[in-house]
Amino acid sequence: MNERTISLTAQTTRRDGLLAGGAALAAMAPANSSLTAAKAAPSTKEIQIMSFIRTEDGTEIFYKDWGPREAQSIVFHHGWPLSADDWDAQMMFFLDKGYRVIAHDRRGHGRSTQTWSGNEMDTYAADVAALTDALELRDAVHVGHSTGGGEVAHYVARAKSGRVAKAVLIGAVPPVMVKSDKNPGGLPIEVFDGFRAALVANRAQFFLDVPTGPFYGFNRPGAKVTQGVIDNWWRQGMMGGAKAHYDCIKAFSETDFTEDLERITVPTLVMHGDDDQIVPYADSAPLAVKLLKNGTLKTYEGLPHGMCTTHPEIINADLLDFIRD
Known part of the structure; x- marks a missing residue:
């Protein structure tokens, strides 16, 4: 370490x-x-x-680790293209409740190494395994949002015995986002090609357009727009590397997590807003929970993709109930 x-x-x-x-x-x-x-x-x-760990390929993974070492551990996995800072509202809440809270910056994101390779789910999950080994975590609860939900599914399905107690997928990308013959309700590949084109053309502007519009539902009539939230999304996004962010679009959109979900046996809570404009509800949460052996679906009427930030009082309370149960 x-x-x-x-x-x-x-x-x-x-x-x-x-x-x-x-x-x-x-x-x-x-x-x-x-x-x-x-x-x-x-x-x-x-x-x-x-604090950092160094992986086998030399990548430095930044992490936060707050709270009593003997307390129940909760590990948070952020979405694209953000960082561990996106979990501030959850980490402060659970720290105050006496939990040990941990969050890392995915490789290529935030303060971690701006990698040009390894920006795919197998390596993301291996990085998480390296972190949990370094911190000697046992019976941890892993909570993932969006791309982080895919990372949680991919890691938990492969985790060493005793490492994971429960899992939570919030606005998460599983089972698979992109449209195909097997997934006719998915989003066309042209949507993700558009993401890549916008990132290459003007990443700074793209990273303003996403939070200003669909990510938090700020484009909805009557939405209460918070400029600080938009600025914080942009700040986190611009900390990471353009190449890693570009590659990650393929990772979160084209990875098929079906087998991962089928392999997970720990209690898993699937939380999703039905007004999610980034990861559409109908082709994600209801399908994911059907594949889980021990899954529970909780749907939030009218809430957006970024509901952990826009409605932390609701999300935190439900997370606490699930973790304590």
């Missing part, structure tokens, strides 16, 4: 500023707030700035 740390003994001025700032924030917090001086100030001689 390769952890990048900075010693506070060499950064005395910075340390004092951090401690003073933390104390000031704690003083301003309401009496019932979870933000306290004890939590705001570091208690060790070092602050961990970034």
